[in-house]
Amino acid sequence: MGGGITLEHFLVLGLILFLLGAYCVLTRRNAIGILLGIELMLNAANINYLAFAFFGGARYDGQIFAIFVIMLAAAEAVIGLAVILAIYQNLRTIDVDATETLSG
Amino acid sequence: MPLGVFIFLAALAVTSALGTVLQRNPVHCLLALVVTLLAIAVMFIGLGAVTVGFLQVIVYAGAIMVLFLFVIWLLNLQAELRTSPGYLALKALAGLLCAALVAELFTLLWHAPTAGGAQAAAPPGYGSIEKIATMLFSDYLISFEVTSVLLLAAIVGAMALARRAPAPQHASPQAAAADGPARPEGA
Amino acid sequence: MTQFNWSLINFAWLPILPLIVVAVGAMGVLLAGVQVDDEDSGALGILTIALLVFAAVLSLLLFGGRPSVAFSGALAAGGYTAYFDLLVLFAAAMTALMSVEYAADQGLAGAEYYALLMFAALGMMLMAAGDDLIVIFLGLETMSIAIYALAGFMRHDPRSNEAALKYFLLGAFSTGFLLYGIAFIYGATGSIKLEPIEAALSRPATDNALLLAGVGLLLIGFGFKIAAVPFHMWAPDAYEGAPTPVTAFMAVGVKAAAFAAFVRIFMVHLGPLGPQWTMVLWVMAGLTMTVGNLAALVQTNIKRMLAYSAIAHAGYILVGMTAAAAPRAGGAILYYLLGYAFTNLGAFTVVVALERRGAIHDNLADYRGLAARHPFLAAAMALFMLSLAGVPPLAGFFGKFYIFSAALDAHLLWLTIIAVINSVISAYYYLSVLIAMYVREGGVEPAALRTRPALIATLVIAAAGTVAIGLFPQPYITSAAGAFVSALGNAPHHHVVLSR
Numbered sequence: 001m002g003g004g005i006t007l008e009h010f011l012v013l014g015l016i017l018f019l020l021g022a023y024c025v026l027t028r029r030n031a032i033g034i035l036l037g038i039e040l041m042l043n044a045a046n047i048n049y050l051a052f053a054f055f056g057g058a059r060y061d062g063q064i065f066a067i068f069v070i071m072l073a074a075a076e077a078v079i080g081l082a083v084i085l086a087i088y089q090n091l092r093t094i095d096v097d098a099t100e101t102l103s104g
Numbered sequence: 105m106p107l108g109v110f111i112f113l114a115a116l117a118v119t120s121a122l123g124t125v126l127q128r129n130p131v132h133c134l135l136a137l138v139v140t141l142l143a144i145a146v147m148f149i150g151l152g153a154v155t156v157g158f159l160q161v162i163v164y165a166g167a168i169m170v171l172f173l174f175v176i177w178l179l180n181l182q183a184e185l186r187t188s189p190g191y192l193a194l195k196a197l198a199g200l201l202c203a204a205l206v207a208e209l210f211t212l213l214w215h216a217p218t219a220g221g222a223q224a225a226a227p228p229g230y231g232s233i234e235k236i237a238t239m240l241f242s243d244y245l246i247s248f249e250v251t252s253v254l255l256l257a258a259i260v261g262a263m264a265l266a267r268r269a270p271a272p273q274h275a276s277p278q279a280a281a282a283d284g285p286a287r288p289e290g291a
Numbered sequence: 292m293t294q295f296n297w298s299l300i301n302f303a304w305l306p307i308l309p310l311i312v313v314a315v316g317a318m319g320v321l322l323a324g325v326q327v328d329d330e331d332s333g334a335l336g337i338l339t340i341a342l343l344v345f346a347a348v349l350s351l352l353l354f355g356g357r358p359s360v361a362f363s364g365a366l367a368a369g370g371y372t373a374y375f376d377l378l379v380l381f382a383a384a385m386t387a388l389m390s391v392e393y394a395a396d397q398g399l400a401g402a403e404y405y406a407l408l409m410f411a412a413l414g415m416m417l418m419a420a421g422d423d424l425i426v427i428f429l430g431l432e433t434m435s436i437a438i439y440a441l442a443g444f445m446r447h448d449p450r451s452n453e454a455a456l457k458y459f460l461l462g463a464f465s466t467g468f469l470l471y472g473i474a475f476i477y478g479a480t481g482s483i484k485l486e487p488i489e490a491a492l493s494r495p496a497t498d499n500a501l502l503l504a505g506v507g508l509l510l511i512g513f514g515f516k517i518a519a520v521p522f523h524m525w526a527p528d529a530y531e532g533a534p535t536p537v538t539a540f541m542a543v544g545v546k547a548a549a550f551a552a553f554v555r556i557f558m559v560h561l562g563p564l565g566p567q568w569t570m571v572l573w574v575m576a577g578l579t580m581t582v583g584n585l586a587a588l589v590q591t592n593i594k595r596m597l598a599y600s601a602i603a604h605a606g607y608i609l610v611g612m613t614a615a616a617a618p619r620a621g622g623a624i625l626y627y628l629l630g631y632a633f634t635n636l637g638a639f640t641v642v643v644a645l646e647r648r649g650a651i652h653d654n655l656a657d658y659r660g661l662a663a664r665h666p667f668l669a670a671a672m673a674l675f676m677l678s679l680a681g682v683p684p685l686a687g688f689f690g691k692f693y694i695f696s697a698a699l700d701a702h703l704l705w706l707t708i709i710a711v712i713n714s715v716i717s718a719y720y721y722l723s724v725l726i727a728m729y730v731r732e733g734g735v736e737p738a739a740l741r742t743r744p745a746l747i748a749t750l751v752i753a754a755a756g757t758v759a760i761g762l763f764p765q766p767y768i769t770s771a772a773g774a775f776v777s778a779l780g781n782a783p784h785h786h787v788v789l790s791r
Contacts, residue, residue, distance in 0.1 A: 004107050007478075010151075013114045017121055017140070018471055019202045024125040025464050026201075032176060034460050036124055036137055039168075041467030043144055046156075048474035054151040058226040060239050061483050064247075065425055066148075066156045067236070069470060070163055071251055072432055075258035076463055077168050079436050081175045082262035083443050083459050087452040088179050096460070238296075245302070246362040247425045250417060253314055254433045257410035260321065261440025264403040265455070 010051035018044035031084050031094040035077070042073050105150035113150075117143040130181045134172055141165040152226040155233045303361035306353065306368035309346040309376055310416055316342035317409035324402020332401020336391035336745075339405040343384040343412065350376040354770075358780035360422055364484050367422035367555075370777030374625060374770070375419030375551040378632055382544040383412035385636045385752065389643050390536040391745040396648050397534070399444055407444075411437035411540070415548030419555075424473050424483040427552045431469075431516070434548060435462050438541060442533040454532025461525040465515030472508025475501050489560040506561065506568055510575075516549040517605045520578040527586075530598035535646060535653070538594060539639030542601045543632045550608060554624060558615045559778050565615055572613045573706055580606030580713040587720050593642055594653050596720060597635070600679060603717060604631055607691060610698050610710050617700035621779075622772030623693035629767060630678070630686030630760050637753030638675040644668055644746055645735070652735045658727045659734035669728045671750050678757045680721040681714050686760040693768060 017040055024037025046066045053062025084094050116139065123136030141164050148157035229235060240248045320339055327335055350373045358369035366372075387408060394404055410433060417430025439462065443455025477483050479502035480491035491497050511522065518526040530538045557568060583603030590596035611624040645652040645668075662669035678685035691714060698707045727734075760767050 005105065005110050009110060009114075010147075011478075013117065014474075015206070016118055018467070019206060020118075020121045020125050021467065022464075023199070023202050025460075025467075027125075030130070030181070031456060031460065032130055032172065032179075032181065033133060035463070036133055036172070038460075038463045038467055039137060040121055040124060040140070041464075042470060043141065043164075045467065045470035045474050046160075047144060047147065048471065048478065050148055050151045050153045050156060052474065052478035053153070054226065056478070056481050058152065058230045059481070060235065061425075062477060063153050063156055063231060063236060064239055064244050065473075065477070065483060066153065067159060067240075068247065068251065068425060068429060070156070070159050071255070072429075072466075074163060074168050075254055075432070075436055076466070077171055078258045078262045079265075079439050080459055080463065081171060082265040083439060083452070083455045084175065085178070085266045086443055086446045087449075087456050090447065090449045090452050094179065094181075096456070242296075243363045244365070244425065246307070246365045247423075247429055250426065250429045250433065253410065253413060254429060254436065256318075257407065257414075257433055257437045257440075260403050260406055260410070261436060264400055264407070265440055265443050265446055 007051055007055040010047055014044040014047040014051070016044075017041075017047070029095050031080075031087075031096060034096070035080050035084075038076075039073060042069055045069060105147075109150070110147070113143045113147050116140075117147075130176045131173070134169060134176065138165050138169050141169070152231040154231045155236045156231070303368075305356075306359075306361045306366055306372070306420070309349045309353070309380070310413060310420075312342060312346040312349060313380075313409050313413045313416065316346070317406045317413065320409065321402050321406045324400075324406070327401060330395055330398055332394050332399070332404070333391050333745075335401045335405050336387050336394065339387045339409060340384050342409070343380050343387065347377055347380040347384070350380065354774075358777045360486075364486055365423040365426050366420045367778070368420070369780060370770075370774040371551075371555070372416075372420040374774035375547060376416050378547050378629060379412055379415040379419065379544055382540060382547065382632055382636065383408055383415075385640075385749055386536050386540040386544070388745050388752075389539065389636075389640045389749040392743045393534070393536055393643050393646070393746075397445065398648070399534070404441070404444060407437045407441050408540070411441065411544065415544055415551075418548040419551035421552065421555075422485050424476070424485070424488075424556075427556070428469065428473065430548075431552065432466065434545065435466075435516075438537070438545060441537040442529055442541070444537065445534055448532075450532035451534065452532075454529045457525050458529040458533075461515060465512050465522070468508050468515070469512030472505045472510075472512055475505030475508065477505075479505060485556065485560040489563070492561070492563045502564075503567060506564060507571070509556070510568065510571060513549060513553045514575065517546055517553065517608075518602050519575050519605055519609060520582040520602065523579070523582070523602050526602055527595050527598040530601070531592060531594045531653075535594065535639055535643045538597075539636055539643075542597065542639065543635050546601065546605060547628050547632060550624065550628060554612065554621065554775075555778055558612060558621055562615065569613050569615060572609055573703070576606050576609035576613050577706060577709050578606075579603070579609055580710060584713050584716045584720075587717070590720070591655050592653055593655055593658065593724070596655070596724075597638060597642075600717070600720075601635070603713065604679075606713070607694055607710060610703070610706055611694040613706060614694075614698040614701035614703055617697045619693065619700060619772070620697040621775030622768060623690075623697045625771035625774055626764070626768045627690035627694055629771065630690040630757070633753050633756035633760060634675050634678040634685075634687055637671060637750060637757060638679065640746060640749045640753060641668055641672040641675070644743070644750075650735075655724065655727055656733070657735045658724060659731035661728040661734060663732075664734075668750075671754050672728060673725050674754055674757060676721040676724050678761070680718045684761045686757045686764075689761055689764040689768070 021037045021040030021044060025034050028034045046069050049062040049066045053059045088094055120136040120139035124133045127133045127136060141160060145157045145160040148160055320335055324335055354370055354373040356369055360367050387405060394401055414430045414434030418427055421427035421430055439455055439459045442458050443451050445451035479498045480488045482488050514522040580603050583599050583606055587596050587599035590599060608624055608627055611620050614620040642653055645657060678687035681687045681691045695707050695710060
C-alpha cells in the first residue's frame with residue numbers, strides 16, 4: 001500500500017461511518033433499523049483497528065481485535081434478533097415507541 | 105491500494121451507508137449495508153488484513169446479514185420503517201450533536217501528527233491466516249477461549265428467548281391475549 | 292507448513308481455576324437440566340449455588356497471592372481480581388438462592404436460567420481480571436449478552452420483553468462507543484494491554500488528542516454500563532421489567548464488575564491523565580447523584596425506586612473515583628461495593644418475597660401494613676432501607692463515610708457537600724418505605740414465607756452481612772484497601788504510589 005494514502009484518510013472514513021451509524025440509532029424507531037446502525041458503528045471501529053495496526057508498523061493486535069469484533073457482532077445479532085422475535089410475538093410490533101407499557 | 109481506489113471504495117461505503125440510514129424499506133437498508141460491508145472488506149485487504157477481509161465477507165456480509173434478512177422476512181416488516189414526524193426535533197438534535205462531534209474530531213485529526221514512520225511496507229505474510237492463527241493460540245489464547253463461552257451464552261440466551269413453549273397457565277391476561285393463534289410460523 | 296510452536300503458549304492454571312469452575316459448571320448445569328422439569332428447577336439452583344461457592348473458595352485461596360500477570364499479560368492475578376471474583380460469585384450465588392423458589396413458581400426454564408447466570412458471572416470475573424482491553428471487552432460482552440437474555444427471560448410478559456429490548460439496544464449502542472474509544476487508545480499508544488498503555492502515557496511522542504478522544508469515548512461506554520447520568524435512561528425500564536432476581540443481579544453484579552474494570556483502567560493505569568478525566572467525572576458524579584435521588588423521590592413502584600437509588604449510588608462511587616488522587620479512595624470504593632452488594636441484594640429479596648405468579652406486587656402501596664402481617668419481612672426491609680440511606684452503624688453508612696473522607700482528602704469540598712445533601716434527600720424516599728410498612732394500613736397479603744426456606748436464607752445472609760460489615764468495618768476496609776494496592780502491584784511503575 002503506498003500512493004499517498006495516510007492514516008488520516010482511514011480515520012476520517014471511520015468517523016463518517018461511525019456518525020452515520022450513531023445518527024441511524026438515534027433517529028430510527030424500528031428495532032432492526034437501530035441494530036443496523038449499530039453494525040455500522042462496529043465497522044467504523046474495525047476500520048480504525050486495522051488502519052492503526054497497519055500504519056503503526058504492521059502490528060497484529062489490531063487485526064486480532066477486529067476478528068473479535070466480527071465474532072461479537074454475530075453474537076450480538078443473534079441475541080438481539082431473539083429479543084426482537086420475543087417482543088414481536090407478544091406485541092405484534094418492534095417499534096420502540098409503541099412498546100411503552102413501562103412508564104414513569 | 106492507490107489513492108483512486110481508496111476514494112472509489114470510500115465513496116461507495118459512505119453512499120451505501122447513507123442508504124442504510126435513509127432508506128425506508130428494511131430490506132433496502134440491509135442490502136445497502138451489505139454493499140458497505142463489502143467495500144470495507146476490500147479496504148481491509150488493502151490494509152494487509154487479508155484474513156479479516158475474508159472473514160468480513162464470509163461471516164459479516166454473509167452469515168450475519170442473512171440472519172437479519174431472515175428475521176425481516178419472518179416478521180414481514182414492510183411498512184413499519186417509517187420515521188414518525190414527532191421525531192423531527194430529536195432528529196434535528198441528533199444531527200446537531202453529530203455535527204458538533206464531526207467538528208470536534210476533525211479538528212483533533214487535523215492537529216494529530218501522522219503516526220510514526222507511516223507506511224513502512226508490511227512484511228511479507230502480514231495478515232495471513234497462519235500468522236493470525238498462531239497469535240490467537242498463543243498470546244490471545246484466553247481471549248479466544250472466552251469467545252467460545254460468549255458464543256455459547258448467546259446461543260443459550262437466544263434459545264431461551266425465542267423458542268416456542270406453551271404459555272404458563274397463570275400468565276397475565278394481557279400476555280395470554282397477545283399469545284393468541286396468530287403467532288408467526290417458526291418463531 | 293510450519294509446525295505450531297507449543298512453547299508460545301504462556302499457560303497458567305492457577306489464576307484461571309475459578310473461571311474454569313464457573314465455565315464448566317455452567318455447561319454442567321445445562322446438561323443436568325435435560326433431566327429436570329421447568330416447574331421443578333430447584334435442584335438446578337442448588338447445584339448452581341454449590342458450584343459458585345466452590346469457585347468462591349478457590350478465589351479465597353487466591354486472595355493472598357502475590358500480584359502477577361498471566362497469559363502474556365492478558366490476565367492479572369492477585370488480591371484485586373480475587374476480591375471482585377468473591378464479590379461477583381457472592382452476588383451470583385445469592386441471586387441463585389433467591390431464584391430457587393421464584394424460578395419454579397414462575398415456570399422459568401431452569402437450566403438456561405442458571406446457566407446464563409453463571410455465564411454472566413464468568414464475564415464479570417473476566418472484567419475484574421482483565422489486564423488487557425480485549426479481555427475486559429470480551430468479559431463485558433459475555434456478561435451483557437447473558438444479562439440481555441435474563442432480562443427478557445419471562446418471554447410471555449411484555450414488560451420483560453421490553454426491558455430486554457431497551458437494555459439490549461442501549462447496551463449495544465454503548466458497545467459501539469467503547470470499541471471506538473479503545474481503537475483510539477490503541478492508535479495513540481500502540482497497544483491494547485493496560486501495562487504498555489500506561490508506559491506510553493509518559494512518552495512525549497504519544498498523540499494526546501487521539502488519546503483523549505479515546506478516553507472520552509471509553510467514559511461514555513462505561514457511563515452506560517454503570518447507568519451514570521446522562522447515560523442512565525435505560526436503567527429504570529430495564530430494572531422494572533426484568534425478573535426481580537435478575538434486577539438484583541443487574542444492580543449488584545453488573546455494577547461491581549463495571550466498576551472493577553473502570554477503576555482498574557482509570558485509577559490504576561490512566562493515573563497520569565488524572566487531571567483530565569477527573570474533571571469529567573466530577574460533573575458526572577454530581578449529576579448522577581442528584582438526578583438519581585430526585586427522580587427516586589417521585590416513584591410509586593419499588594423496583595423503579597430502587598433503580599433510581601442504584602443510579603444515585605453509582606454517583607457516590609463516582610465521587611470516590613473523582614478522588615483518585617487520595618490514596619484511600621480505591622479501598623473506599625471496594626468497601627462501598629461490598630456493603631452495597633449485601634444491602635441491595637437483601638432489598639430485592641424482599642421484593643421477590645411479595646411476588647407470585649400472575650400477581651406482581653411491586654408498588655409502594657403494596658407494602659402498606661407489612662409490619663403487622665410479616666414483622667420479619669418488614670424488619671429486614673427496614674434494615675436494608677436504613678443501610679441504603681446511610682444510617683450508622685450499618686454497611687451503607689461506613690461506605691459513604693470512607694468515600695466522603697477520601698473526597699475530602701482530595702480537596703473535593705464542593706462535591707462532598709453535594710454528596711452529603713444528596714444523602715439527606717435520599718433519606719426521604721427510603722424512610723417513606725418504612726412509613727408505608729409501619730404506619731400505613733392496607734396493602735397485599737404475601738404468600739406464606741414458611742414455604743420458601745431459600746428466600747429466608749437469602750434474607751438472613753443479606754441482613755447479617757449488612758449489620759456485620761457496618762459493626763466491624765475494620766477487617767473489610769483493610770482487605771478492600773489491600774486488594775486495591777494489589778492492583779497497583781500488578782502495575783510495576785507504581786512503587787511511587789505504594790510508598791506514599
